[in-house]
Amino acid sequence: MIPILNLTRQYEQLKDKIDQALIRVAASGHYILGPEVSEFEREMASYLNVKHVIGCANGTDALYLALKALKIGAGHEVITSPFSYMATSESIARAGAKPVFVDIEPDTMNFDVQKLEAAITPHTKAILPVHIFGQAVNMDAVNRLAESHHLSVIEDCAQAIGSEYKAQKVGGLGDIGCFSFFPSKNLGAFGDGGMCTTNQDDLAERLRMLRVHGSRKRYYHEEPGLNSRLDEIQAAILRIKLPHIDEWNHARQAVANHYDALLKPLADVLQTPYRSPDSQHVFHQYTIQLKGPNPAQLRATLQQQLQEAQVQSMIYYPVPLYAQQTHADLNLNKVDYPVCEAVSDRVLSLPMFPELRLDEQEQVVNTLAQALKGTPIHA
Template identity: 45%
Template sequence: MIPMVDLKQQYQSLKTEIEQGFADTFEKTSFILGPNVKGFEADAAEYLGVKHAISCASGTDALHLSLVAAGIGEGDEVITSAFTFIATAEAIRYVGAIPVYVDIRPDTYNLDPELIESAMTDKTRAILPVHLFGQPADMGAIMALADKHNLKVIEDCAQSFGADIDGKMTGGIGLAGAHSFFPSKNLGCYGDGGMITTNDDSIADTLLMLRNHGSKERYYHDVVGYNSRLDELQAVVLRAKLKHLPEYNRERRRVAHRYSAGLAGSVVTPPHEDEIGTHVYHQYTVLSEQRDAVMKKLADNDIASAIYYPVPLHQQKVFANICKDVRLPVTDQIASRCMSLPIYPELQNGQIDQIIDVIQSV
């Protein structure tokens, strides 16, 4: 069986370091906002080239707290993509704002900057681009629009940790960047975890309070906050993995490029890499008019595949009341044809070739 991701192989290579970190934590009994959380935040800020990295309980919380800190609230509109995981829009709704969906580019599956301006109203307060599947969105064009219209930009970096645009990491371009450490991510822990990055001192100060019950000093509360803290044990895992992330992302690109070369001329269209940033391939997502046949053939050969995302957000029941007249033809077309193949750093060339051969046989 070839799974979508194999976390066991990665764990085996880091087992000694992680388990020693766990043992040290148990010995010191410092479990909440302890030395590993602080150490990981410092390591992550340095790696990403940002002034502040504030960890929290999940990627969803990272989005939510970023919007709260940015002052986005009731009745505001936030322009974003409907071709993403629901957490992107959930966070917007948590603060009482309205997600305004704009169609995506047919090649990168990211927000199409050329459509953003026409979606703006006098209620538009922010743009929330998603660096989907590890491909950076066109942040140059998006930031230009934000500057022109005095809008805030919150980057959804849940799938792009380590991706960069001209050497500048995603999450360090907009006002803030929201990261997820769900286990299957490029940098994943062994449970839930998240982080917000920013170069804005005021935003950082607010986030430090928001994640910890609105408190700067214990038992003194300046604002209504949340209980959203990264677990110390998860920070142990993340510190161990962060040192290897450049290698992990290089290996993901190796896998992706071998796929793309081998799948040329097949019934699937490989993902597009453009000049906008370095794709880190959280997912390797192809398009096919014969998706069902390809997925069945893979399953018959004990090879996993998945669809991210079969139902775009503007078609979800939960958003029916705000999306009655929303038309996103490119998003709909991509959702009906997309499928993702196994990708992880430890995937061997022989396994990749096996998958390619199965697809080529369709």
């Protein structure tokens, strides 16, 4: 089986260090928000070139904490992408605000910055760009608008750690950056984990307060917060992995380049991922788009044939956020998001991880070619 993701190959590389770290933390007697977390926050701040890193329990909480830190809630609107994981817009709703979706670009699959301004109302408080699949949004356009309309910017960087926009790492490009260390992410823990990043001292203080039940001083609570702490074992593992993130992201880029080359003969039936010239894509996913009049039907057949040939593939995302039951109260209409509708029917993500071998990629592409053209294209 060629899985969409294999996490054990990475563990094998770092096994000795990780095993030692697990034992070190177990013996330390300190398990939550201790020295490993503090060191991790410091090292991560240096890697991302941001002033503050605030570890928390997961990426979903990071988004919620960011919204609460910016005092966004009932009566407010937050503009975001409909082509993302549920956590993005769910967090806006959880904070009591209204998610406002703008349609996406057909190539990057990020929200279309040309359509942002029309979505701004007197209730808009923030723009929440999602760097989907690891490719940065056009942040100059987002920040220009945010500045002129006095809006905050929260980056959803869950899929994009290490990705750059105009040579600056994502997470430091808005007011607050939100990251996930879910095991499948480019930098993954051995359980849940997340963090917020910011260059603003007051926001960092609020984020630290909110992650421990709205408390700056133990047992004195100033507003409802969360129990959203990063634990020592996750921080220790992340500290071991962090020095490798650039090397792993480069390996992902090499895998993507190989796929691009291997898939060239199929250019009439599928589109390989677009690279924005301003962004350093870190390929959290390698997502192709099927061409033709009935892509969803073709995709279903294709996935079946891939499965039979022991190749795993995934659809990220089959249902856009405006069409989720969670947001039924918003009464949104899919006709307002024609690009997202079309893209959701066309996308298919192929196996992608730094340790994926060339022979495995050839097998993936041959299976695709066999299914689409009736013949493999690489011997």
